Amino acid sequence: MSQPESHPLSKEALAEFRADVANWLEANCPLSQRQPIVREEQIWGGRRRVFPSSDAQQWFEACRDRGFTAPEWPVEYGGAGLDPEEAKVLKQEMTRLGCRPPLYCQGLWMLGPALLVYGNEAQKREHLTAICRGEIRWAQGYSEPSAGSDLANLKTKAEDCGDHFLVNGTKIWTTKADEADWIFCLVRTSDVTPKQAGISFLLIDMATEGVSTSPIPLISGESEFCQTFFDNVKVPKTNLVGELNGGWAVAKELLKHERKMMSAFEGMLEKPAMELLELADYAVGSDAQGRLNDAELRSDMSRHLMREAALGQLGERIYWQGKAKQVDPRLPLLMKHLGTSEAQAKDELILRALGDEGLSMEDPNVSPGLRKMVKQWAFNKSLTIAGGTSEVQLNIIAKRALGMPSGEGKS
Amino acid sequence: MILNEEQALLRETVAQFFNEKAPISELRSLAGASDEQGYDLQLWSEMVELGFPGITVPEVYDGLEFGWMGLGTIAQEAGRCLVASPLLSSVVLSQNLLLNCGSDAQITTYLPSLMSGEATATVALDEGRFFNPDAVAMSDASGTLNGQKDRVLDAGQSAYIFCIAEQASGERGVALVESSAEGVSIESRRTMDLHSSASIRLDGVPAADIVWLTGYDVASGIQKTIDQATIALSAEMMGSAREVLERTVAYLGEREQFDVKLGTFQALQHRCAHMYCELELAESAVSAALTALDHAAPNIGLLASSAKALANDCFTLISSEAVQLHGGMGVTEEMDIGLFLKRSRVCNQLLGSSSYHRDRYARLIGF
Incomplete structure (x- = not known):
């Protein structure tokens, strides 16, 4: 991360920050946004986002403008640039007041932290900012019908066609892919062994021709998960994250952050x-x-x-x-x-x-x-x-x- | 368990001591002794020298005040070697019953001889087939004490017996009698874990030979002591369970069949992994209960019942699986595995089975 070297804040500075944040939250978080969150009222962002209420919109926009949708990300990418101590204080104060998370997004929890490590400058500027601002909703494309527990067995192929990759294959268990704008995928770019060494990490705009998605009805009567199909999808080479055939490392980085970010929201759900x-x-x-x-x-x-x-x-x-x-x-x-x-x-x-x-x-x-x-x-x-x-x-x-x-x- | 530096040092010392002085072969040697003998006196005197009896005793009574986490550490290490000693009967049950239910004068009269190893004591609690401390028939009628007690640990070697009994007033009390008193008959037996316990009959023990403990709140003192002992026994059981799981995993890593180590088979790996999950889950409950004792937490009954029910289930599972996974060797007398199996079943009945503790847990919560 391009953050300044960590310099532990003095107790006084941290106390001042806490008071400042508490005041700001009091002033900007409407009372209706301090109730336990119900699933229907979560704000997921994206091109097709709708706000459940004007209070929810007001709370989201206030956080977005202060960088509080991604408190620890650098300011230049739309975050608030807080150091870990400050972020902890913010979380504590939000918990104390019962403030709802302003934005839910797989881009926030999973893709973003991995991009901060493996993304190039152009990718960070384009994608991190859109994530923080709730403009793009991301889906995750990892599992495939023949690659579940054995993830490295994935077959979705990205063929090198000079200035772009041609992607063919399918991804399964893509959570809410029917509502997502972009998808980050693990794709096969080489047939070497071990299988992990032929995998790349690719960002795909789901509006591209050849991408289609259909929900999978579950035994619970819900259908949060989808299957997403790629039929001769052209993906610009600039959408490759990290090295060619180096996708496994990116995927691992991403998984590290998944649990950490999700746990921040536990206990805030409706009883x-x-x-x-x-x-x-x-x-x-x-x-x-x-x-x-x-x-x-x-x-x-x-x-x-x-x-x-x-x-x-x-x-x-x-x-x-x-x-x-x-x-x-x-x-x-x-x-x-x-x-x-x-x-x-x-x-x-x-x-x-x-x-x-x-x-x-x-x-x-x-x-x-x-x-x-x-x-x-x-x-x-x-x-x-x-x-x-x-x-x-x-x-x-x-x-x-x-x-x-x-x-x-x-x- | 999370141990501070002193506790970690204690663990090391105790582990080394039991490994040297009380390996399982020592337990086996009891098989040839008379039924009254439940432990080796020489071993016990060395445990006394190390200060084990004073480990949780407050400094005002010349104890070490080292806390229940310290005692739990000793119990766990004892469990690893299946040590037979009066740690539970005299140190945990009797001493704490005296401390929790006795008057200051009574404590200063009897505690020093127990802590110095000059004498040991035991607690007569159970009546009948199962642990059920709410049903006590032993009572003081017309000035003499009458009734029967079962599963009285190490009674054959104890100088004093603390009997839970009904006083003439109808209240639950603790009657201290000497095992040599008139009207006391002790019938010892060796249980399959090679420890010794007894059924005791009291037939008209005269009032002159009875000392009723007269501390501040005897009824809750009895319950507190039972909870303390339940947690300490659970800690011992966790030590045994951990030891027998480690032995089993090691065996699977050595034994070859079909030209491969047995431990390479996924079916066996999953069973071991499952046991390890259960072990650490139960260990967490026991560890939380020991910590709660050290902080005098209010919900100790819930924690004690949780700890014992989880320890029972976990040790039962692991000791059964250990026999099965050792194959033919598991059912031979030569291997120690069978001793862990037998000890686990005896421990299940001591201070409450899982059914008892699940029922009590529900009662305490109110459902």
Whole structure:
């Protein structure tokens, strides 16, 4: 990043910054934008963006003009140029007031940070600014029908045609690609082995002739994901990020930022219609001593609550190990598998508790809040598949945490 | 666990001590002893010399006041070697019951002899087949104490027995009797983990031979002690579970079949990875509970029940899988793996099974 060398700010300067930011947020964040965010009101930006309300637009524009949509990016690319300490203060103050994130965008969380490292000056100027200003919405083109867990097996081909690449192939699980303007893709530019060494990172304007996209209906009745097709799509060579055949490194950089940025938004989402205990009491009832009428459900709920608490304690353990400089590098490897499995266990408890009311996603006689939980149950089956399946996680744990020998397949 | 410098040093010292003085072969040698003997006296006196009995005792009572994380460290290392000692029965259960339920005079009368190793004590809590501290039939009727207690750890070697019993007033109390008192009969047995515990009958133990603890709040003192011991036992179980998982992973890395190391098979890798996830999840709950004891956190009952239920399930899983993954060797008496399996099942019943703790957790939360 082209930022000045970090010089730790004095306590006084940081306190001054905090007061300044707090005042600014008070003055610029409308009260309606300090409520927990619901999915329908998230602002995703893009050529076809619509604001859910004039308050939302006002809040977005205020942040955009101050660079707060991307607080840590350099000012010349549309960010606020904050150092990490200042960015932390901003986040704390926004959390304290309950301010909604002003902009949601895969460009913000994933592409941008990778462009800051691997992009050239022209790419940074063109794309980072458009991302911060919410003008372009990005989709991610990684997986393919034959390249899921084995991502390096991807086949979408970019053929060198002098001043441009000719792209042919298809990308799957492209989140909201039907609403995106541009897509960043991993494409095959060479057939060398290992397969990772023949992959390049390409930016493609989805308005280009030959790009088409169609939604994939899911078992939850929703269709957040799409399949995107590339049929003789001409992509200017200037859209190559990093080295030719050096796309794997860019992709890895990008994944590093994905989790970090996403975690910033966790806990700001709307609460479910009912908490688990309340829901179980509502659905199965309790006896005179306050014990749930379904003894097995009650026991399984205890087990789940204990494990959920233990997951939090594992997270705290990792945090304090970092603080105490006694890091056990094995522990973070466990979080994805444990966390997603437990989330699914909770969904199963909800479905069991709901009984008849859990049997339809559309029944108008069931409250929308409960129907949402049933949809969530179905949607969350993707948690143990997306972002590295549980099986891949177990492979990694066996090899890297337990040091078990390689053999059989590679992953 | 996150240890400070002193705790890390303690861990190193303790690990070395148990590896040298109490390898599993020492536990095996108990098989030939009389049923009353649950541990080796020489080993115990060396543990006393290292100061183990005073580890959590406040400085005002001449303890080390080193905290529960320190004790948890010792328990874990003991678990790794399946050490049989009065650490749970005398140090954790008896000493803390005295500290939590006794008057200052009672503490200063009995604690020094326990801390110096001159005597050991045990706590008689369970009655019947399962752990259920809410159901106590032992009672003081017409001035004498009567009833039966089960799974009283190390009773055959204990000078004192702290009996949880109903007082004449109807309130729950702690009756201290000497094991040699009139009317006390002790029937020891060796459980399959090679430790010793006993069923105890009290038949008209005269009032003159009973000391009722008269501290500030005896009822909550009893519960507090049970929670402390539950957490300490959970820590010991985590040490055993970690040891037996490490032994299993190492075995799979050596043993060859079909011309390859067994550890290269993905089916086996996934089972080990799953066990490791469960191990660290339970370890996190136990570690949080130990920390909470050191900070006198208010929700200790929830944390203790969580820790024990997770430790039970985790150690049960890992010890069963360890036998299976050791193949034929796993079911031989020669390998130590079977001892971990047996110890795990005994630990499950001590201070509450997973069903007990899941029920208690729900009760405490209110569902």
